[in-house]
Amino acid sequence: MDRYLLTFTLRDDGSSKFSKNTRWGVFPSAALAWKINDEAFLKNSKTISQLKLRVGWGETGNQDVGALGWYPYLPQYFKSDQYTQYQFGNTFYYTFRPSAYDQNIKWETTITTNVGLDFGIFRDRITGSLDYYYKKIKDLLNFISVPAGTNLSNYLWTNIGDMQNSGVEFNLDLKPIVTKDWNWDVTFNVASNKNKITKLTQSDDPSYPGALVGGISGGVGNTVQIQSVGYPAFSYYVYQQAYDTKGMPIEGVYIDRNGDGKITDADRYRYKSANPDATFGFSTTLKYKQWSIAASSHANVGNYMYDNNAANRGVYNNLYRPEGPYLGNVTTSVYDVNFTNQQYLSDFYVKNASFFKLDYLTLSYSFGRLIKNTTDLRLSFTVNNVFTITKYKGVDPEVNLGSTQGIDNNIYPRSRVFVLGVNLLF
Secondary structure (H helix, E strand, O other), X not given: OOOEEEEEEEEEEEOOOOOOOOOEEEEEEEEEEEEHHHOOOOOOOOOEEEEXXXXXXXXXXXOOOHHHOOOOOOOOEEEOOOOOOEEEOOEEEOOEEEOOOOOOXXXXXXXXXXXXXXXXXXXXXXXXXXXXXXXXXXXXXXXXXXXXXXXXXXXXXXXXXXXXXXXXXXXXXXXXXXXXXXXXXXXXXXXXXXXXXXXXXXXXXXXXXXXXXXXXXXXXXXXXXXXXXXXXXXXXXXXXXXXOOOOOEEEEEEOOOOOOOOOOHHHOEEEEEOOOOEEEEEEEEEEEOOEEEEEEEEEEEOXXXXXXXXXXXXXXXXXEEOOOOEEOOOOOOHXXXXXXXXXXXXXXXXXXXXXXXXXXXXXXXXXXXXOOOOEEXXXXXXXXXXXXXXXXXXXXXXXXXXXXXXXXXXXXXXXXXXXXXXXXXX
């Protein structure tokens, strides 16, 4: 009756990145849909033009272990570099060193459950959808540390850990004006996602703080993020800054959070995350006869950024460079702290990076048919990356670079582009 819909798929995927014992992954999925507007009690409705209820469940696999090459389950030997040669007499020889490997590495699996409602009213002048999803990722592929002597390296790619995401997404499309000369279309969407790591080790260990990630510039081996059970991925792991009576941060002074009378790694805490609480999107197109204007924008709320540039260069000791000697560059953020030396792990540098961006704005005019209806001419003017509204003082409040997401460090600024377009159709 074209009212009740069922979709089922079954994938059996194989990858040569895994051994014969773990090479194949079976990933099923199923979806049900009910066209409620085709039922007798709504079929003749003059208000509701479409109403569909959807329920879906499925599994997908991930084989992305590109950092390990094509065969991460095999023992491999790599040629040493010029700094690790072995000397016999007056001659230096290259050596071959073994790399860490896990012969049982396998597919990462994502299990998703989704419930959604599609709707349309007033002959689809207003359409939209509302979705709730729950996503669990198991057998996460992660680069973890291992005890010395248990492998050929201190770090190893393997399947360890679980993570879950849940959230709501809402999309709305409006057509406020539809006439012979005027046409206006507005699209809006909002999404909220909650992210939490639920497992990181093969066996539960309450004393394990988590895996340090988020390497930064400055110092040796400094990291400002951590993956911990019960917290969002890429949570910042920093010291709580102490302030004077004027609200200025005090250099090198932090809060003793565990009350043991001294400042140690045990006083670092998980503070905010690079992941936004909500994301928004908005686009619109307004047409009047041959004229058209269009714009698109997006926004994040609740995302935080570690300003590595300010932490590394916004201190006074950068002014004098003894290797020169010469004067060095210092960022103006030094006036916010008046620090002499770097304080990389202060939560002061974890900034609210919520923003609104107008991505593009286009104005165009269509001349229609020309030269005895043999050609069509359209002129347009477009500005990309029009403006950004944010309180964040760094280069860009939107930095997501894989394993270093949420760390602002020497990124190349987005360009503002002006484009004049001529479209000629014969």
